[in-house]
Amino acid sequence: MKILYFGDADWGAAALRELVRRGHDLLGVVLRKNPTDGELEATARQLDLPIFQPQRCNDPEFLATIRSLSPELNLSVSYDQILRPPILETAPLGFVNFHAGMLPWYRGRSVINWAIINGETQIGLTAHFVDEGIDTGDIILQKSLPVTWTDTYAEVMERMIASFPGLVVDTVELLASGHFDRRPQAHLPGSYFPQRGPGDEWIDWNDTSSNIYNKIRGITTPGPGARTFLDGQPMILWRASYDLSWPKYQATPGQVVGIESSGVRVKTGDSTLILNLVELPEDSQGPRLPRFKIGTRFGINLHEHILQLQQQILELRCIEKTS
Missing domain, CATH: 3.10.25.10 (Formyl transferase, C-terminal domain)
Structure with a gap:
């Protein structure tokens, strides 16, 4: 099957290598504007695949490039641009995304972090068609992985990276066979998570x-x-x-x-x-x-901090009165 591959990071690189090993025809690799690391690009170069890095994937020039390649299927593994028509219509079999969450729960970003923070005992991998929503397209395949009480972010990430190539290849081969089910999730409310960022890391010792x-x-x-x-x-x-x-x-x-x-x-x-x-x-x-x-x-002892601030304010007022 002729595939155009959009992706990033080590799990994107691992899935790309497995697709090539299984004999699929990779037309090229589309990198993020700002990759998290250089592993996918290095892998693409080792495999002698064309590399693209558009600033906006819906730009007419890049759309013309995709159409000239004539992919049968577009794949997204950790690609960060929001995909809208007409790019969703550039391959007959559509655009498939691989998401590190058990959709419809854990839509959005940084879902591995949030799943552990929420104390989940399992975490999902989902292959789904891309539609105009965010992680709302029809589900093709899902896989569940355990999360133990002592697992850390690194351990769960390692487990997911090891499982991703198999899910990607199984999905591609299922689509190539023509015998697959589309499980709609549009009617399901699900949950959304933002990208974890500065300020989220602070501990409140009054919490449990x-x-x-x-x-x-x-x-x-x-x-x-x-x-x-x-x-x-x-x-x-x-x-x-x-x-x-x-x-x-x-x-x-x-x-x-x-x-x-x-x-x-x-x-x-x-x-x-x-x-x-x-x-x-x-x-x-x-x-x-x-x-x-x-x-x-x-x-931070908030009571003590407030008293210190009040004292500083009083001192400033005294300085103003005497100046």
Whole structure:
């Protein structure tokens, strides 16, 4: 089958290699305007495939290029431009996208992070036709992968990257056979998630241990890591541990209440969790086992902060009166 391939990143590269290995005719690779890394481009060059990188994929010049190639099917694996007609009509079999979420749930961006943050026990991969909505097209195939209580972002990502090529090839071969079902999802409400960005990584110690634990493991490496404050300076939280059976009680959230061989135990809004690996600002040691005194407090003491601001305002007013 003649395929034009739109994509990015390591899972895009892995699926491309598998398609070529299985004998499909790749007409070329369309890169993002700003690729997340160079792996897909390097793979395309190794395979001696034409490379395209349009600023806008719906530009007339690029549409003319697609039509000259005459693809039977267009594929999207981690491509970031919103696809609209007429590009959706440039291949007889349509445009198929591969989404790292079990549609109709987890439409949108950064869904691996959000699935872990939400404490999901499984995560989906979906092959679906692209329509004029966002992740709303008819479903072709889906695959479910487990997410354990201790899995981190890196571990779930690795599992998904390993599974993506198989889903891509199975979908292409199903479409080539002509015997496939289209499962509409337009009538389903689903859920939408934005791209995770700066500001999402801060920990609120008044939240539950479960929520904080999921957030830490959901944005750890290769993500930016969760953040808290220590003495007014940001600190990265790379790894934590929590057991649902630990007792729940009231105390000061964000305060170290115990020192253990695996790290420090910190009070949360309902229970405790253990910080196992942290990184202090400008620390040449990099990530390390935390060793803080009992009573050390993380985060911002809002009451104290407000009092300091009020004092600063009073001092400024006094300066104005005397000037």
